[in-house]
Amino acid sequence: MTTYAVGDIQGCYSILRELLDSLDFDETKDRLWVAGDTINRGPESLATLRYLRQLGKRCIVVLGNHDLHFLAVALGVRDSRRGDTLDALLAAPDRDELVDWLRQRPLVHLSRKKACLMVHAGVPPQWDEETILARARELEAVIRSPDAPDFFRDLYSDTKGNRHLNTTADYFTRMRFCTANGELEFAHKKRSPPPGFAPWFVHEHRRREPLTVLFGHWAALRGKTRQPGYEALDTGCVWGGQLTALRLKDRKRFCVDGHVSSCLD
Numbered sequence: 001m002t003t004y005a006v007g008d009i010q011g012c013y014s015i016l017r018e019l020l021d022s023l024d025f026d027e028t029k030d031r032l033w034v035a036g037d038t039i040n041r042g043p044e045s046l047a048t049l050r051y052l053r054q055l056g057k058r059c060i061v062v063l064g065n066h067d068l069h070f071l072a073v074a075l076g077v078r079d080s081r082r083g084d085t086l087d088a089l090l091a092a093p094d095r096d097e098l099v100d101w102l103r104q105r106p107l108v109h110l111s112r113k114k115a116c117l118m119v120h121a122g123v124p125p126q127w128d129e130e131t132i133l134a135r136a137r138e139l140e141a142v143i144r145s146p147d148a149p150d151f152f153r154d155l156y157s158d159t160k161g162n163r164h165l166n167t168t169a170d171y172f173t174r175m176r177f178c179t180a181n182g183e184l185e186f187a188h189k190k191r192s193p194p195p196g197f198a199p200w201f202v203h204e205h206r207r208r209e210p211l212t213v214l215f216g217h218w219a220a221l222r223g224k225t226r227q228p229g230y231e232a233l234d235t236g237c238v239w240g241g242q243l244t245a246l247r248l249k250d251r252k253r254f255c256v257d258g259h260v261s262s263c264l265d
Contacts, residue, residue: 001029002023003032003033003247003248004020004025004030004033005032005034005118005231005246006035006233006245007037007232008216008217008233009037009042009048009243010066011044012048013047013051015256016048016243017051019245019254023245023254031059032055033118033214035215035233036061036064036066036121036217037064037067037120037217037234038061038066039066040066040069040086041066042085045070045085049098049101050094053097061102062108062109062119063105063107063120065121065217067173068155069081071102071103071148071152072156073086073090074095074099075148076149078153103143103144103148104144106140108123108133110129114248116213116214116248117207117211119172120215121216122172122175122200122201122213122217123207124182125180125200125205125206126181127206128206135171138168139168139169139172142165173217176200177199178197178203179198180198185197191220191221201225201230211229212231213231214231215231216232217234218234222236223253231246242257
């Protein structure tokens, strides 16, 4: 059994299958971890969700910002945005089953056996491991509950009323730059930080165990953090970059790309 982690698929199902085929991925034995943003922007969101769901326990998916956006649209509390590619998914006969499945996905996955923690965007430097898991489980319970529409309505409103839950969602699904005490900045998406901020993984973190953090969300990093213990998995597949798989046992990377001839070194 081999476990691979991939970053933002974003509805690029055909490229995902090309990558898995290149790995000789065995759906009966191997495991796939997905660091969020499974859907949207790419052309095959419906096929992507159907495939990941049918893998069952062999696939672990954490929620990303595009996944939360889709849930808000599906629950009727947010309109689709320009650039969304969710129409086929929203009109699918198995839409409700796929929505329910996605709502059951975690925000954070921790494997002590593999000494890895997977999240879509990041974990704040001021939280220890116990706080990270507690805040994730708290928000997951809300997303799975009848109160989910109220949460999403508030998350995407101008008032940002429930700051506790909204901040949790922002850290796990949207964070790139922050201060050492967790103040966030969302305007910048490239590698260079704005004044007073730094990439979240540069700060000294309060995690108590030597965990490798796997994350997506930040295509501009091109898969490189230059920080030990942090593996960036989003290499911009949907933007004409690459889809990258990280083999967890030896941290070796495998890439497929329709536009670039070789994998990132």
